[in-house]
Amino acid sequence: MRKDVLLVEDDRFLRRACETKLKQHGFDVRVAADGEEALARVHERIPDLVLLDLLMPKLDGLGVLAALRAGETTRSIPVVILSNSSKELEMHEASTLGALAYWIKSNLSLQEICNRVERLLSETPA
Amino acid sequence: MIEQLRAEHQLRAQYAVVEALASASTLDDAAPRVLRAVAEALGWAVGALWIVDQTANQLRCVHIWHAAGIDAHVFEAETRQGHFPRGVGPGRTWELGHPTWIADVTREAQFSRRAAAEAAGLHAAFSFPMILDGDVVGIVEFFTTEVLEADDDILRMFAALGQQLGAFVGRSRAREQIERFFTMSGDLLCIAGFDGYFKRVNQAWERVLGHTAADLLSQPYLNFVHSSDRIAATSELARLRTDGAVEFEHRWRCRDGSYKWLLWNATARPEDQMVYAVARDDTVRHAAEHQLQETLRMRNDFVSFATHQLRTPLSGIKWMLELAADTDDSDEIRSYIGDARESADRLIGLVNDLLDASRLEGGKLKILLERVHLCDVTRGVLDDVASLVGEKGHTLVVDASDTLPAAMLDHQLLRQVIMNLVSNAIKYTPSGGRINIQIGQSRDQLQWSIKDSGIGISPAGQVRLFEKFYRAENGLTVDTEGTGLGLYLVRLIIDRFGGTVTCESEEGQGTLFRFTLPVILETVS
Numbered sequence: 268m269r270k271d272v273l274l275v276e277d278d279r280f281l282r283r284a285c286e287t288k289l290k291q292h293g294f295d296v297r298v299a300a301d302g303e304e305a306l307a308r309v310h311e312r313i314p315d316l317v318l319l320d321l322l323m324p325k326l327d328g329l330g331v332l333a334a335l336r337a338g339e340t341t342r343s344i345p346v347v348i349l350s351n352s353s354k355e356l357e358m359h360e361a362s363t364l365g366a367l368a369y370w371i372k373s374n375l376s377l378q379e380i381c382n383r384v385e386r387l388l389s390e391t392p393a
Numbered sequence: 394m395i396e397q398l399r400a401e402h403q404l405r406a407q408y409a410v411v412e413a414l415a416s417a418s419t420l421d422d423a424a425p426r427v428l429r430a431v432a433e434a435l436g437w438a439v440g441a442l443w444i445v446d447q448t449a450n451q452l453r454c455v456h457i458w459h460a461a462g463i464d465a466h467v468f469e470a471e472t473r474q475g476h477f478p479r480g481v482g483p484g485r486t487w488e489l490g491h492p493t494w495i496a497d498v499t500r501e502a503q504f505s506r507r508a509a510a511e512a513a514g515l516h517a518a519f520s521f522p523m524i525l526d527g528d529v530v531g532i533v534e535f536f537t538t539e540v541l542e543a544d545d546d547i548l549r550m551f552a553a554l555g556q557q558l559g560a561f562v563g564r565s566r567a568r569e570q571i572e573r574f575f576t577m578s579g580d581l582l583c584i585a586g587f588d589g590y591f592k593r594v595n596q597a598w599e600r601v602l603g604h605t606a607a608d609l610l611s612q613p614y615l616n617f618v619h620s621s622d623r624i625a626a627t628s629e630l631a632r633l634r635t636d637g638a639v640e641f642e643h644r645w646r647c648r649d650g651s652y653k654w655l656l657w658n659a660t661a662r663p664e665d666q667m668v669y670a671v672a673r674d675d676t677v678r679h680a681a682e683h684q685l686q687e688t689l690r691m692r693n694d695f696v697s698f699a700t701h702q703l704r705t706p707l708s709g710i711k712w713m714l715e716l717a718a719d720t721d722d723s724d725e726i727r728s729y730i731g732d733a734r735e736s737a738d739r740l741i742g743l744v745n746d747l748l749d750a751s752r753l754e755g756g757k758l759k760i761l762l763e764r765v766h767l768c769d770v771t772r773g774v775l776d777d778v779a780s781l782v783g784e785k786g787h788t789l790v791v792d793a794s795d796t797l798p799a800a801m802l803d804h805q806l807l808r809q810v811i812m813n814l815v816s817n818a819i820k821y822t823p824s825g826g827r828i829n830i831q832i833g834q835s836r837d838q839l840q841w842s843i844k845d846s847g848i849g850i851s852p853a854g855q856v857r858l859f860e861k862f863y864r865a866e867n868g869l870t871v872d873t874e875g876t877g878l879g880l881y882l883v884r885l886i887i888d889r890f891g892g893t894v895t896c897e898s899e900e901g902q903g904t905l906f907r908f909t910l911p912v913i914l915e916t917v918s
Contacts, residue, residue, distance in 0.1 A: 278705055278709065280706075280709035280712075280713065280732050280735065280736050281705065281708055281709055281712065283732065284709065284712035284713055284715075284716055284729075284732070285712065287716055288712070288715075288716060291719075322701060350701075351700075351701045351704035351705050351708060352697065352700075352701045353697065353700065353701075354697045371704070372704065372705075372708040373704035373705075373707050373708040373711065376711070376712075376715055377712050377715050377716065378715070
């Protein structure tokens with residue numbers, strides 16, 4: 268079965284690029300452009316993985332992560348932070364909230380992101 | 394028998410003087426008691442005490458005493474007002490440096506207060522110097538109603554008394570000097586008891602904190618310490634009792650309710666249950682330190698936010714090129730490259746904004762002043778955004794006065810201001826909105842405003858709107874693609890031209906941005 272990845276990204280260029288590549292790679296990809304939309308998508312269907320941006324309108328990534336961790340059904344969704352911010356405080360908080368990893372967008376190619384997602388999803392039980 | 398009586402009187406006089414000196418702390422206090430004690434013990438009528446005024450180099454009367462029944466008011470007035478240099482009047486004893494005796498002052502040609510003495514019925518006089526470290530510091534003189542020949546016993550006795558009085562003057566001067574330090578010190582000095590109350594505070598307390606000494610002494614001093622610092626203060630005081638001396642710092646409440654940082658240096662004397670402490674107002678240093686931390690924090694915030702803002706379009710370029718490289722479909726390639734170019738434009742826009750902000754902040758941006766018409770600049774901007782306005786279906790109305798004067802401004806910078814405000818209004822107003830621009834003049838100021846029918850900005854957001862990299866909390870107004878520098882630059886530029894920029898908004902009611910600029914007409918250089 269194809270893995271369901273939720274990509275949360277407010278920048279339309281980055282959203283388009285990442286979505287295109289993940290789909291080419293064979294993932295089912297849903298997208299959200301802000302934190303509130305992300306929670307709405309999650310509640311429609313629990314994804315296998317969330318790729319979560321931090322700096323976003325309405326509700327930022329850490330807010331989304333906290334909300335997911337507080338929900339009975341969303342608590343154990345694997346979440347990877349995919350951000351261009353490298354504030355130590357945010358990295359620390361993300362890890363405290365149980366993010367699996369913290370990736371910096373500009374340091375990764377789309378191919379590397381796909382490979383990493385692939386690896387993560389094969390490690391986590393479906 | 395008479396000898397015995399006299400010796401007894403002298404002894405009584407000496408004893409009375411010792412007692413008077415023991416109970417007084419200053420010469421002003423001691424003088425009346427000493428004069429009275431001696432005069433009464435010896436049965437003399439009038440006594441006066443003089444002090445050497447070092448600056449004027451003459452004697453000044455500290456006090457004059459007379460027995461009941463003596464009408465010496467003229468003599469007293471002359472004595473009080475007299476200023477005798479060395480060698481004149483009582484100044485003779487000063488010059489000689491030892492006790493002197495005059496059998497009858499009314500027959501003494503050199504005695505300047507002769508007439509007054511005669512009127513008061515005074516005849517014999519003796520005086521002796523008060524000596525401190527070998528120097529005459531004052532003179533004491535006594536008068537009696539009889540004519541009396543010199544009495545060596547009395548003179549000898551008073552030579553010794555002069556030493557005692559001189560020593561007293563020395564002690565009280567030393568005390569006054571210490572007292573002066575205590576009073577004048579810019580630092581806050583205090584003596585406090587182990588019972589938690591101040592016993593003494595100097596005037597600096599009132600100058601620095603505003604509390605009177607009475608206020609400070611009336612309640613436990615911990616009451617004046619900031620509530621968050623009280624636990625620390627209590628433990629410092631406990632440490633003071635065991636260690637003997639400590640240094641610490643906490644906030645103290647001022648009379649006006651504000652707080653000041655006091656840096657303390659305290660020493661305890663357990664044997665008399667007292668704490669002697671000096672405090673310095675350290676508020677300015679604290680504020681500077683706080684300011685420095687704040688500056689560092691802001692710089693860090695700036696660097697991390699700028700990093701984020703730069704990485705985002707860079708990631709866009711990188712990823713779009715990666716996608717373009719992976720496909721053979723020329724339409725797809727063209728589309729990816731188009732997005733990469735747009736990201737590159739955003740990156741350039743951001744870099745330019747950062748550079749402009751940094752130059753404006755440092756006052757280094759080159760400004761080209763020329764005759765500029767606000768209406769012309771506005772028209773130019775509106776031409777550029779016409780298609781965007783059309784896309785969103787906004788109605789844009791310009792209401793401009795025809796008679797506006799041209800002002801000396803930088804055309805490019807003014808255009809940047811208007812472009813920022815206009816594109817914000819277009820962007821943050823939901824499709825089909827109304828945007829009104831008004832351009833006018835009020836006295837010597839040009840006024841330009843733009844009102845949109847957008848969802849508005851919260852009061853808290855309005856306050857911070859013109860900050861660097863501020864993004865309004867209100868979700869719909871967050872500019873996910875902007876640089877976070879637009880309104881900050883608007884403010885910097887308007888500031889640069891001596892104008893003001895403000896924002897009025899009510900959530901749900903739209904937003905009004907207004908800037909004013911002074912009309913600076915062309916000057917002949």
